[in-house]
Amino acid sequence: MSEVDRIGATYLLRTRLDPERAAKVIAGEQSSGTFVSLPGETAELTKRAAARVEALEEIEDSGAPPLPGATGDGELRSFRLRITWPLANIGPSLPNLMATLAGNLYELREVAGLKLLDIDLPEVFLDRYAGPAFGISGTRELSGVEASKPLIGTIIKPSVGLSPQDTAELVEELCQGGIDFIKDDELQADGPACPFDERARSVLRVIDAHAQRTGKRVMYAVNITDEIDEMRRKHDIVAEMGGTCVMVSLNSLGVVGLAALRSHARLPIHGHRNGWGYLGRSPDNGWGFQAWQKIWRVAGVDHLHVNALANKFWEDDDSVVSSARACLSPLFPERAWQAMPVFSSGQTIRQVPETWQRVGSADLIHCAGGGIVAHPGGVPAGVAAMRAAWEAAQAGTTLAEAAKDTPELATALEAFK
Amino acid sequence: MSEVDRIGATYLLRTRLDPERAAKVIAGEQSSGTFVSLPGETAELTKRAAARVEALEEIEDSGAPPLPGATGDGELRSFRLRITWPLANIGPSLPNLMATLAGNLYELREVAGLKLLDIDLPEVFLDRYAGPAFGISGTRELSGVEASKPLIGTIIKPSVGLSPQDTAELVEELCQGGIDFIKDDELQADGPACPFDERARSVLRVIDAHAQRTGKRVMYAVNITDEIDEMRRKHDIVAEMGGTCVMVSLNSLGVVGLAALRSHARLPIHGHRNGWGYLGRSPDNGWGFQAWQKIWRVAGVDHLHVNALANKFWEDDDSVVSSARACLSPLFPERAWQAMPVFSSGQTIRQVPETWQRVGSADLIHCAGGGIVAHPGGVPAGVAAMRAAWEAAQAGTTLAEAAKDTPELATALEAFK
Numbered sequence: 001m002s003e004v005d006r007i008g009a010t011y012l013l014r015t016r017l018d019p020e021r022a023a024k025v026i027a028g029e030q031s032s033g034t035f036v037s038l039p040g041e042t043a044e045l046t047k048r049a050a051a052r053v054e055a056l057e058e059i060e061d062s063g064a065p066p067l068p069g070a071t072g073d074g075e076l077r078s079f080r081l082r083i084t085w086p087l088a089n090i091g092p093s094l095p096n097l098m099a100t101l102a103g104n105l106y107e108l109r110e111v112a113g114l115k116l117l118d119i120d121l122p123e124v125f126l127d128r129y130a131g132p133a134f135g136i137s138g139t140r141e142l143s144g145v146e147a148s149k150p151l152i153g154t155i156i157k158p159s160v161g162l163s164p165q166d167t168a169e170l171v172e173e174l175c176q177g178g179i180d181f182i183k184d185d186e187l188q189a190d191g192p193a194c195p196f197d198e199r200a201r202s203v204l205r206v207i208d209a210h211a212q213r214t215g216k217r218v219m220y221a222v223n224i225t226d227e228i229d230e231m232r233r234k235h236d237i238v239a240e241m242g243g244t245c246v247m248v249s250l251n252s253l254g255v256v257g258l259a260a261l262r263s264h265a266r267l268p269i270h271g272h273r274n275g276w277g278y279l280g281r282s283p284d285n286g287w288g289f290q291a292w293q294k295i296w297r298v299a300g301v302d303h304l305h306v307n308a309l310a311n312k313f314w315e316d317d318d319s320v321v322s323s324a325r326a327c328l329s330p331l332f333p334e335r336a337w338q339a340m341p342v343f344s345s346g347q348t349i350r351q352v353p354e355t356w357q358r359v360g361s362a363d364l365i366h367c368a369g370g371g372i373v374a375h376p377g378g379v380p381a382g383v384a385a386m387r388a389a390w391e392a393a394q395a396g397t398t399l400a401e402a403a404k405d406t407p408e409l410a411t412a413l414e415a416f417k
Numbered sequence: 418m419s420e421v422d423r424i425g426a427t428y429l430l431r432t433r434l435d436p437e438r439a440a441k442v443i444a445g446e447q448s449s450g451t452f453v454s455l456p457g458e459t460a461e462l463t464k465r466a467a468a469r470v471e472a473l474e475e476i477e478d479s480g481a482p483p484l485p486g487a488t489g490d491g492e493l494r495s496f497r498l499r500i501t502w503p504l505a506n507i508g509p510s511l512p513n514l515m516a517t518l519a520g521n522l523y524e525l526r527e528v529a530g531l532k533l534l535d536i537d538l539p540e541v542f543l544d545r546y547a548g549p550a551f552g553i554s555g556t557r558e559l560s561g562v563e564a565s566k567p568l569i570g571t572i573i574k575p576s577v578g579l580s581p582q583d584t585a586e587l588v589e590e591l592c593q594g595g596i597d598f599i600k601d602d603e604l605q606a607d608g609p610a611c612p613f614d615e616r617a618r619s620v621l622r623v624i625d626a627h628a629q630r631t632g633k634r635v636m637y638a639v640n641i642t643d644e645i646d647e648m649r650r651k652h653d654i655v656a657e658m659g660g661t662c663v664m665v666s667l668n669s670l671g672v673v674g675l676a677a678l679r680s681h682a683r684l685p686i687h688g689h690r691n692g693w694g695y696l697g698r699s700p701d702n703g704w705g706f707q708a709w710q711k712i713w714r715v716a717g718v719d720h721l722h723v724n725a726l727a728n729k730f731w732e733d734d735d736s737v738v739s740s741a742r743a744c745l746s747p748l749f750p751e752r753a754w755q756a757m758p759v760f761s762s763g764q765t766i767r768q769v770p771e772t773w774q775r776v777g778s779a780d781l782i783h784c785a786g787g788g789i790v791a792h793p794g795g796v797p798a799g800v801a802a803m804r805a806a807w808e809a810a811q812a813g814t815t816l817a818e819a820a821k822d823t824p825e826l827a828t829a830l831e832a833f834k
Contacts (some may be wrong), residue, residue: 032576095666095674096607098666117694160460188508193503227510249512255671257670277525278531278704285702313524
């Protein structure tokens with residue numbers, strides 16, 4: 001789809017005006033136009049710099065009320081709108097791409113609803129950005145999880161309130177329980193109640209000792225979210241202590257913050273999408289995940305949260321599956337730059353079969369918090385049950401059938417209904 | 418309002434459930450709770466780490482449909498909800514503050530609408546962050562605009578498409594026209610069609626020559642939006658060439674990106690809010706400007722865009738005035754950390770009287786693009802008309818009355834209806 005010298009964006013546009021006119025206002029606002037004709041705005045300049053409306057196709061309207069301040073008294077209609085810009089306007093720069101594709105256009109009164117659904121980037125972005133350094137294969141290599149299996153993960157819970165020592169003890173238990181992956185909660189960062197340095201060192205010591213003993217180095221995504229210099233310092237502590245992953249809250253960092261971390265990092269970057277709701281939950285304002293995830297992958301994220309099936313949040317399964325598949329779709333013909341999708345939110349063994357069936361891949365991290373830790377048989381049983389559930393799903397066996405051979409799965413089926 | 422050891426946030430909450438229960442789910446999700454009771458979740462831990470619902474007051478509901486995925490079949494009601502968190506959970510860290518106050522809570526199905534309206538930060542943020550280095554007084558000093566007057570500004574238009582040389586010629590004309598302030602459009606960054614280095618150098622040479630000749634150094638907010646290292650390099654070019662301001666697209670940078678620039682910068686940072694629409698336009702999802710602007714001021718922004726009265730966008734005047742006043746309200750008792758509000762969008766002399774009357778301050782930058790450049794008498798007449806309009810407004814004279822003595826204003830009244 002993408003051209004060599006143009007950048008493209010696809011929007012859901014809702015408007016009460018002549019849609020051709022609304023589309024032209026958007027293209028004008030985001031390139032060479034303004035509200036009055038100006039002396040310097042020659043035909044030649046317009047040809048060189050103007051955004052172009054490439055396609056405008058009517059789709060079914062949701063019937064929701066318009067965004068505030070939308071003008072027009074016509075019927076509210078919905079369109080799929082594609083606009084392209086000359087690459088020469090901004091060059092291959094993600095922050096300036098955002099200002100062009102997702103800037104003032106949301107403010108237009110011609111717009112009764114606007115969602116950025118997808119973007120097309122020319123390959124020159126490959127020269128400027130690094131993309132994921134580890135992705136799927138690098139994550140498998142560092143965690144020792146073979147290619148056909150998902151990483152079974154969990155989240156340190158309670159999210160906040162544990163001391164570094166409490167956390168290390170919990171991690172010890174998780175390691176012994178056979179987990180592949182552990183992440184900090186995004187709320188656990190570097191507060192006085194549980195300072196980063198102490199927590200990271202205590203936990204990573206446990207993980208390293210476990211690795212020395214067993215040969216299995218559990219991947220621990222340590223939440224290093226902070227200002228740039230501090231993040232880099234924290235990343236270095238993790239690396240130095242033998243850690244194999246760092247986690248950040250993407251919306252807190254911003255694209256520029258993530259690229260700055262990426263240029264320094266030598267560990268996989270686990271991207272938490274907390275705050276996604278304020279960007280993507282509204283059906284007719286903001287960002288679609290398909291567009292959003294591309295930007296972070298170019299900037300260098302290795303793992304990306306996609307919620308999970310039958311989650312405790314608002315999102316339906318179709319949306320989750322589509323997000324996971326987006327992360328797994330190659331970004332450029334030359335470089336796939338896949339990010340490993342992270343499934344997390346209210347997960348137990350129950351969601352495993354459908355996750356496998358619908359995503360059609362085990363190149364993912366499946367995190368269960370309570371779904372593992374609250375297993376009546378403890379963590380080892382919780383992990384064993386999750387693994388058994390995946391094996392069953394991948395073999396095409398029902399959980400009930402597989403539970404006959406795996407008591408931990410039977411108990412899990414009783415405990416998590 | 419703020420306590421020494423707690424962080425506070427006020428939300429608009431819409432829900433169909435028992436509001437007390439919805440509020441508790443939010444507080445739990447964003448601190449020590451999860452969807453099942455966990456072994457480590459003791460009463461003592463909860464007391465230490467839990468978020469607290471401080472106030473829940475019913476307000477009028479908008480009647481809009483709920484966000485997708487909201488549960489409950491009760492009546493949709495709206496509440497003003499205040500929650501506080503122990504500072505000990507995260508410490509004075511803006512990125513982690515965002516994950517706590519504006520993270521996964523937007524995803525909750527208990528929530529049929531959620532907008533972060535305001536935040537209260539304890540003073541310890543003063544120790545960690547630098548705030549605006551220049552603010553109002555520093556901007557006046559650098560631009561030479563005396564205390565009782567607004568900075569009269571304009572935007573390089575067409576936004577994109579001019580060469581560096583074209584831009585320099587336009588700036589020469591603007592300087593000779595008596596302008597105080599010029600900004601790049603947020604779409605003009607560093608594309609091959611108008612590379613930053615060449616543009617910045619050409620323009621700043623013109624500005625410097627004008628300053629040498631006249632003593633007036635026009636403030637030019639050069640758009641340096643880019644990756645961190647590049648932004649710092651560009652900032653240094655601007656400073657070295659005698660420039661007095663740099664501009665960035667805040668939502669592209671992220672809070673962490675801005676703080677990284679602030680730690681390096683020795684020029685005022687002009688904060689463009691493009692993309693604000695996807696954060697703030699929805700009435701029941703996202704961010705309120707009052708909350709949002711505090712975060713950027715703490716991170717160090719000196720100027721902040723607030724749209725403008727009778728603008729070409731969707732926002733109504735009440736909202737614009739409230740945003741401008743928010744930027745001018747002291748942030749902490751000890752340090753005001755005011756940002757200078759920037760009025761820009763479809764401005765001409767027409768909006769001046771009400772801007773003055775309603776904002777009640779001239780501590781602002783008033784930018785008109787077409788409203789100055791497209792004045793029939795050219796730029797000098799355009800600037801003279803804007804100045805005359807402000808003088809009239811501040812003196813309590815109508816524009817029509819003042820136009821009798823100022824032909825440029827009379828022409829502007831004819832040209833901009």
